[in-house]
Amino acid sequence: MSVSRLFVESDLAAGSEAPLNEAQIHYLRHVMRRPDGAPLLVFNGRDGEWRAALESHGKKAAVARLGERTREQVAEPDVWLCFAPVKRARIDYIAEKATELGASALQPVVTHHTNVERVNVERLRANAIEAAEQTERLTVPEVRAPVDLARLLADWPKGRRLLMCDETGGGPPIAEMLSGLDASARVAPWAIVVGPEGGFAPAELAALRRIKDVTAVGLGPRILRADTAALAALACWQALVGDWRRPTPRLAADYRTSRAPV
Numbered sequence: 001m002s003v004s005r006l007f008v009e010s011d012l013a014a015g016s017e018a019p020l021n022e023a024q025i026h027y028l029r030h031v032m033r034r035p036d037g038a039p040l041l042v043f044n045g046r047d048g049e050w051r052a053a054l055e056s057h058g059k060k061a062a063v064a065r066l067g068e069r070t071r072e073q074v075a076e077p078d079v080w081l082c083f084a085p086v087k088r089a090r091i092d093y094i095a096e097k098a099t100e101l102g103a104s105a106l107q108p109v110v111t112h113h114t115n116v117e118r119v120n121v122e123r124l125r126a127n128a129i130e131a132a133e134q135t136e137r138l139t140v141p142e143v144r145a146p147v148d149l150a151r152l153l154a155d156w157p158k159g160r161r162l163l164m165c166d167e168t169g170g171g172p173p174i175a176e177m178l179s180g181l182d183a184s185a186r187v188a189p190w191a192i193v194v195g196p197e198g199g200f201a202p203a204e205l206a207a208l209r210r211i212k213d214v215t216a217v218g219l220g221p222r223i224l225r226a227d228t229a230a231l232a233a234l235a236c237w238q239a240l241v242g243d244w245r246r247p248t249p250r251l252a253a254d255y256r257t258s259r260a261p262v
């Protein structure tokens with residue numbers, strides 16, 4: 001029996017019970033047809049990952065009854081992905097892939113050329129949770145409501161470095177820039193910003209360049225679509241600054257075999 005892996009909100013400790021929400025109960029009971037005692041893995045983004053067993057509470061409610069911890073919570077790279085909203089299917093794709101690629105926050109940014117009015121934050125968060133469960137992350141990225149670029153820059157957090165993807169040729173190749181970082185820059189909090197279809201307006205490029213710790217970079221000789229550029233830049237960042245520089249933990253191998261039912 002494969003082991004379903006679920007994100008829960010409650011605190012996690014040996015022997016405790018983590019209430020499951022309606023969608024999780026429906027999925028386990030009616031889609032996966034899991035009986036009581038079925039093995040689960042649960043995580044909450046704070047307390048690591050735990051083995052658990054499905055346990056009914058009356059006709060409708062159910063909990064994950066926790067067993068032992070399988071993985072300690074570990075620090076993860078702090079890299080926001082700030083992107084101009086694109087049409088529905090592609091913004092869902094950004095949420096899913098940026099979660100797999102380890103973004104710590106997803107920040108939709110409204111710019112002069114952004115042609116998408118509404119962003120369904122709840123749907124993006126659901127995509128991010130599902131992707132985090134599947135990719136075996138121990139956290140779920142924070143999914144934020146859209147913000148105007150001017151507001152985002154006005155509130156820019158001190159010390160957070162900004163990687164600005166500039167297709168107008170305003171910066172060195174991303175690999176050259178990220179490979180040359182000093183130790184303090186490598187451990188700093190980061191953000192990547194990508195413009196909309198139609199690119200940043202000139203005034204926006206100027207405003208971005210006024211951020212203290214901003215660096216403009218190029219993503220090669222071709223003009224990438226906004227979603228391609230966002231994910232490509234994030235992958236480069238993980239490879240040259242983030243946790244792709246660490247060996248894939250042995251856990252990935254042992255972990256699968258040890259995911260035996262509880």
Ligand code: SAM
Pocket residue numbers: 164165166167168193194195196197198199200217218219220221222223224225226229230
């Ligand atoms: N101005 C073009 C347009 O109207 O199609 C380019 C916009 S591009 C579709 C969307 C965003 O992706 C850009 O604002 C930039 O942030 C990023 N981007 C795309 N290609 C890039 C490249 N070769 N180098 C750096 N950034 C790029």
